[in-house]
Amino acid sequence: MATFNLKINGKTRAVDVDPATPMLWVLRDHLDLPGTKYGCGIAQCGACTIHLEGNAVRSCQLPVSAVGKASVTTIEGLSEKADHPVQKAWLDHDVAQCGYCQAGQIMTAAALLKRNPNPTDEEIEAQMSGNICRCGTYVRIKEAVKSAARK
Amino acid sequence: MNNDTTGLDRRSFLKASLISSGGMMLTVSFLSSFKSADKAEALNLPDQWAQLNGYIQIMADNKIKLICPNPEFGQNVMTSLPMIVAEELDVDWKNVTVEMGPHDNIKLGPQFSGGSNSVKMYWKPLREAGAAARQMLREAAAQSWNVPVGEVTTKAGVLSHPNGKTAKYGAMAAKAATLPVPKDLVLKSPKDFTIVRKSKKNVEGQKVVTGKPLFGLDYRTEGMLIAMIQHPPAFGMKLKSFDPAEALKMPGIKDVFSLKLYEDGFEQGGFDTRTFNDLLVVVGKSTWEVMNARKKLVAQWQPAGDVKDVVTGREGKKEVVVPGALESSKAQMEQMIEYAKKPAQELRKDGDPEAAFKNAAQVIERTYTAPFLAHNCMEPMNFFAHVTDEKALLAGPLQAPGWVEPTLSKLLNLPPEKIEIQMTRMGGGFGRRAYNHYLSEAALISRKVKAPVKLMYTREDDMTYGIYRPMYTATYRAALDADKNLIAFHVKGGGVPEHPIHPNRFPAGAIDNYLAEGWQIPSNITIGAFRAPRSNFNAAAEQSFLDEVAEAMGKDPIRFRLDLLKRAKENPVGKNNDYDPDRYAGVLELVRDKSGWGKPGSEKYSRGVAAYFCHASYAAHIVDMVTRDGQPYVERVFSAMDCGIVVNPDAATNMVQGAVVDGIGNAFYGALTHKDGAAQQTNFNNYRLIRHNESPKKIEVHFVQNDKDPTGLGEPPFPPVFGAVANALYKNKGRRFYNQPFQPELEKVI
Numbered sequence: 001m002a003t004f005n006l007k008i009n010g011k012t013r014a015v016d017v018d019p020a021t022p023m024l025w026v027l028r029d030h031l032d033l034p035g036t037k038y039g040c041g042i043a044q045c046g047a048c049t050i051h052l053e054g055n056a057v058r059s060c061q062l063p064v065s066a067v068g069k070a071s072v073t074t075i076e077g078l079s080e081k082a083d084h085p086v087q088k089a090w091l092d093h094d095v096a097q098c099g100y101c102q103a104g105q106i107m108t109a110a111a112l113l114k115r116n117p118n119p120t121d122e123e124i125e126a127q128m129s130g131n132i133c134r135c136g137t138y139v140r141i142k143e144a145v146k147s148a149a150r151k
Numbered sequence: 152m153n154n155d156t157t158g159l160d161r162r163s164f165l166k167a168s169l170i171s172s173g174g175m176m177l178t179v180s181f182l183s184s185f186k187s188a189d190k191a192e193a194l195n196l197p198d199q200w201a202q203l204n205g206y207i208q209i210m211a212d213n214k215i216k217l218i219c220p221n222p223e224f225g226q227n228v229m230t231s232l233p234m235i236v237a238e239e240l241d242v243d244w245k246n247v248t249v250e251m252g253p254h255d256n257i258k259l260g261p262q263f264s265g266g267s268n269s270v271k272m273y274w275k276p277l278r279e280a281g282a283a284a285r286q287m288l289r290e291a292a293a294q295s296w297n298v299p300v301g302e303v304t305t306k307a308g309v310l311s312h313p314n315g316k317t318a319k320y321g322a323m324a325a326k327a328a329t330l331p332v333p334k335d336l337v338l339k340s341p342k343d344f345t346i347v348r349k350s351k352k353n354v355e356g357q358k359v360v361t362g363k364p365l366f367g368l369d370y371r372t373e374g375m376l377i378a379m380i381q382h383p384p385a386f387g388m389k390l391k392s393f394d395p396a397e398a399l400k401m402p403g404i405k406d407v408f409s410l411k412l413y414e415d416g417f418e419q420g421g422f423d424t425r426t427f428n429d430l431l432v433v434v435g436k437s438t439w440e441v442m443n444a445r446k447k448l449v450a451q452w453q454p455a456g457d458v459k460d461v462v463t464g465r466e467g468k469k470e471v472v473v474p475g476a477l478e479s480s481k482a483q484m485e486q487m488i489e490y491a492k493k494p495a496q497e498l499r500k501d502g503d504p505e506a507a508f509k510n511a512a513q514v515i516e517r518t519y520t521a522p523f524l525a526h527n528c529m530e531p532m533n534f535f536a537h538v539t540d541e542k543a544l545l546a547g548p549l550q551a552p553g554w555v556e557p558t559l560s561k562l563l564n565l566p567p568e569k570i571e572i573q574m575t576r577m578g579g580g581f582g583r584r585a586y587n588h589y590l591s592e593a594a595l596i597s598r599k600v601k602a603p604v605k606l607m608y609t610r611e612d613d614m615t616y617g618i619y620r621p622m623y624t625a626t627y628r629a630a631l632d633a634d635k636n637l638i639a640f641h642v643k644g645g646g647v648p649e650h651p652i653h654p655n656r657f658p659a660g661a662i663d664n665y666l667a668e669g670w671q672i673p674s675n676i677t678i679g680a681f682r683a684p685r686s687n688f689n690a691a692a693e694q695s696f697l698d699e700v701a702e703a704m705g706k707d708p709i710r711f712r713l714d715l716l717k718r719a720k721e722n723p724v725g726k727n728n729d730y731d732p733d734r735y736a737g738v739l740e741l742v743r744d745k746s747g748w749g750k751p752g753s754e755k756y757s758r759g760v761a762a763y764f765c766h767a768s769y770a771a772h773i774v775d776m777v778t779r780d781g782q783p784y785v786e787r788v789f790s791a792m793d794c795g796i797v798v799n800p801d802a803a804t805n806m807v808q809g810a811v812v813d814g815i816g817n818a819f820y821g822a823l824t825h826k827d828g829a830a831q832q833t834n835f836n837n838y839r840l841i842r843h844n845e846s847p848k849k850i851e852v853h854f855v856q857n858d859k860d861p862t863g864l865g866e867p868p869f870p871p872v873f874g875a876v877a878n879a880l881y882k883n884k885g886r887r888f889y890n891q892p893f894q895p896e897l898e899k900v901i
Binding site for chain 2: 001017018020021022025028029030033034035036037038039040041042044045047074075076078082087090091094095096097098099100101102103106121124125126128129130131132133134135136137138139140141142
């Protein structure tokens with residue numbers, strides 16, 4: 001066990017855990033931030049996507065010991081009032097069905113638009129293809145990403 | 152359509168009561184609202200589903216709280232069901248908040264999400280619940296204002312009288328709650344709907360996009376432990392012995408033990424299906440610690456041999472022998488080919504098919520296969536349980552809480568009233584969460600460790616546990632006479648461990664000589680309902696076969712189907728044809744017209760069409776395929792649906808789009824195979840699910856407009872996607888694909 005002082009959603013949070021613990025479980029089990037989801041545990045589905053210094057990463061493969069001073073953003077910290085352009089676009093397009101994968105989809109999309117504010121359809125597909133939606137909301141996700149890009 | 156007057160029969164009751172905040176709560180129960188016909192298509196429904204209640208709470212400040220009675224797994228019932236109540240209650244949707252109801256089959260009805268039943272079975276009772284409350288509010292206003300009740304009107308939560316008096320519902324709610332419940336109700340005419348048929352956003356959308364803890368895996372309580380189960384490495388294996396010592400030494404671990412799910416002779420209900428009975432359990436403080444300790448388990452497994460189960464299903468109590476062999480998909484496929492040659496059970500026969508085939512000028516025969524499929528809900532199976540000697544609290548994702556309650560009551564030796572089941576939002580269901588073994592496992596583990604516990608399956612546990620879509624095959628034969636008329640049709644279908652045949656479905660009823668047969672091979676690989684059970688294979692096989700027959704007859708595939716439907720309508724063959732030819736033809740005509748079928752403009756696409764009827768709704772799709780880098784992709788899709796009144800059009804469109812994507816994904820990639828009883832796919836690195844870049848760019852969904860009572864949409868759009876994909880693939884590659892998934896075979900020919 002070791003103590004880590006993590007910068008999460010703009011606050012410093014201390015946790016005392018096994019250094020190998022993936023951030024996914026640190027967030028969910030130790031920091032009461034369950035918005036980040038477990039889907040596969042092997043970085044194949046994207047449900048656990050968070051931002052590390054603004055980049056989308058799979059938290060199931062990120063040991064807490066590797067985070068250091070990097071700032072972490074989770075779905076809970078993406079905006080103050082659910083008003084991030086990507087969140088708003090998701091609501092406008094009523095994207096969700098079961099909703100389980102959508103936090104990961106939103107985090108991937110938000111990171112994509114930050115880096116590339118006007119992605120082509122192909123760029124959206126390429127970037128979003130690491131995020132599985134079992135309900136099949138892909139058509140709406142793409143429309144929502146394009147709407148958010150226009151904002 | 153006229154206003155629908157509905158009489159509440161003697162068995163019905165409504166109960167109004169004041170709530171502490173000064174408002175009214177109306178409890179409505181309609182025993183009469185369920186006709187036996189509603190049961191037919193669903194899964195093996197237990198017979199006790201009967202009562203239905205809707206909860207309406209009207210606060211003094213005119214806020215309306217509506218309870219969603221049915222579990223939510225992404226079909227959006229938390230929005231659509233309250234919309235139905237709000238419509239008849241006549242309130243402003245802006246003032247409505249929605250809560251998921253508790254598990255209470257007495258007050259809230261069947262509470263079963265599955266069989267595309269939610270809207271269909273709750274439509275009338277929820278309308279009556281809303282209309283009854285509105286009527287009582289009008290009566291309260293009439294008495295307060297001393298005017299005839301017939302002169303009191305409502306609009307968006309406001310009562311008014313021509314003399315100028317107005318009052319908000321909230322002001323009359325307390326008085327209304329003291330009034331007798333009306334006997335006769337007048338329901339709105341569909342032309343007067345102001346909420347139903349107008350798209351409303353998902354009431355939980357905001358919570359979804361902000362990551363609120365909605366799901367079973369998010370549920371936690373103070374002192375809650377995490378549990379995981381190590382199941383045997385293969386179907387047909389069981390636990391021989393284990394050594395907990397190393398695992399117990401790991402940090403955070405509280406207990407390691409084995410546990411039997413069902414004791415010998417336990418009478419299983421229809422949805423108590425389980426694969427493994429000996430549970431090797433690790434319980435600890437946190438998920439990561441339990442995952443690590445599990446790797447230190449030392450266990451020996453042994454062949455389970457044949458196992459006798461006592462099952463009480465639709466056909467009463469019976470003993471079922473589960474074979475003990477370690478099965479492999481390759482051998483199962485060979486076994487299916489052998490079985491297909493043997494005599495099978497006759498399921499339907501019209502005319503003299505043997506003679507017709509004998510006298511045919513041409514016989515077309517094709518065989519289709521499909522593999523086991525895992526449901527792969529994005530949220531793996533999990534459940535929270537806190538069981539003591541006195542009571543049990545359970546919370547998690549479940550499609551039918553009422554079906555597990557009797558099981559739990561027996562397992563825990565607690566009366567049902569001491570068992571509370573809370574329904575969390577489900578991260579997908581697709582039929583998987585109608586089977587409740589994981590809830591029972593969580594309950595037994597909590598009782599053993601005397602603490603609140605959350606049982607969690609890893610993705611690997613979830614994918615390798617069982618309860619799959621069965622493995623199927625079917626051989627179709629068509630007989631043509633010398634003038635290329637279709638004179639006989641034969642389908643012989645089988646599977647592991649069930650056959651897929653629905654003998655009374657189209658094209659039964661449209662062909663003079665018709666034969667349907669079925670056979671099945673027992674297996675220890677457990678199966679369960681998977682989005683449109685059986686239909687999801689039949690539509691694939693039958694709809695691509697019909698395409699081939701149409702081609703052999705020199706007919707356009709849509710024209711061919713419409714001609715058969717015309718025959719089925721004008722001069723039906725046989726009895727019990729379980730489809731409406733007009734509605735079936737309606738979706739085909741709609742999709743034909745919307746897609747510009749047969750008209751210039753779609754030359755760049757390989758087009759495939761298919762239609763199907765199941766779960767009370769009609770679906771037709773035209774898929775347009777293109778080739779990119781040598782690989783065929785479905786680029787765009789036109790869909791036409793007839794599900795009667797569309798309660799929430801945009802959400803309904805979303806569900807059809809999702810079913811189309813799901814169908815394309817499973818047609819191309821979906822497969823779970825076994826070797827010596829062990830699943831060969833264990834996670835998303837080797838079980839391929841459709842992704843963004845493989846999904847269509849556009850899915851255009853059209854609904855037939857009519858005023859028929861609504862039916863479901865979760866399943867009906869799914870099955871015909873497979874057939875449409877197969878038919879488009881034929882146009883694209885110039886050859887037919889008969890074995891799902893198509894991608895492995897495609898890769899051989901690309």
